[in-house]
Amino acid sequence: MFISFEGIDGSGKSTQARLLAEALRAEGREVVLTREPGGSPGAEEIRRLVLEGDPDRWSAETEILLFTAARRDHLEKTIRPALAAGKIVISDRFADSTRLYQGITRGDLRAVVDRLHDLMIGIEPDLTLIIDMDPAEGLARALGRQGTEERFESFGEGLQVRMRDGFLALAREFPTRCVVVDGARTADVVAADAARITRDRLMRTRDGALGA
Template identity: 70%
Template sequence: MFISFEGIDGSGKSTQARLLAEALRKEGLDVVLTREPGGSTGAEEIRALVLQGEPDRWSPHTELLLFTAARRDHMERVITPALTAGKVVICDRFADSTRMYQGLSRGDIRALVDRLHDMMIGREPDLTFLIDIDPAVGLARAKGRQGHEERFEDFGLDLQKKMRAGFVDLSHLFPDRFRTINGGRSPEEVAADVLRYTQDMAADLKKAP
């Protein structure tokens, strides 16, 4: 099974991806925890290009090509081999983030994002958790990390508000795949909800030959 976590910056999705991986490993499952952009050597190199520097460093179209190149390498080297081997893959962000950050926020190129995804990736997660949080709270959390990968946070609160609305719309567009979780609570409370949604899946995987 292929599980992704989505949400605005500072939503806590990275923490929840890690906690779910730990919980499923305790259930006896073989889990690969990865992230985007990144997850493979080549994709991590592209990550440094797209997440660092000034906000206007790349155009939306260039960003889209860079993210897609990183995702293709990630799929070839990490995700597809793990799924073929029967492992559970948990990914911190996937194509839905590109649909939002490049397709919606930086230019009206959503249709182009989907066409390129169909051509070069051709795979959606089996289950996507949207960790939903107030944009102001999420941005404050993200800026409080004081890291080097703050290029998108530097676009400000308006972008986070637009992204939050976009993710909610996306969850309505793909209701069979998305599960929306209230991220404005303690990490433990959020993790409990996430695990409840995955327990049946974990049980089915343990029964598989």
């Protein structure tokens, strides 16, 4: 099973991805926890290119190509081998982030993102957990990390507002894949929700496979 976590910057999705991986491993499941951009040596090199530096370092079109290249390497080196081995893959972000960051909020390029995705990637997660968070609070959290990967946070709260709206719209567009989780609660409560949703999806997937 392939699970992705999405949400605005500072929503807590990275923490929730880690907590879900820990919960599933405690149940005896084999889990690969990964991230985007990154998750493989080549993709991690591209991560530094796209997440560090000045906000206007790359155009949205160039970013789409860079993110797609990173995702292709991630798919080849990490995701596909793990799924083929029967493991659960949990990724902190996947293609939905590119659909929004580069495809909608920085230009009318969603169709370009989707065409490249169909051509070079070709898969979607079985389950996407969208951690919903107030944009102002999420941005404050993200900037409070004081790391070096703050290129997108520097676009300001306006981008985060558009991102939140975009993620909620994606949940409506893909209702069988996407589930919105309220991220304004404590991390433990959010994690319990994410684990419950995942276990339910795993159970239904197993029962469907047995029925087939």
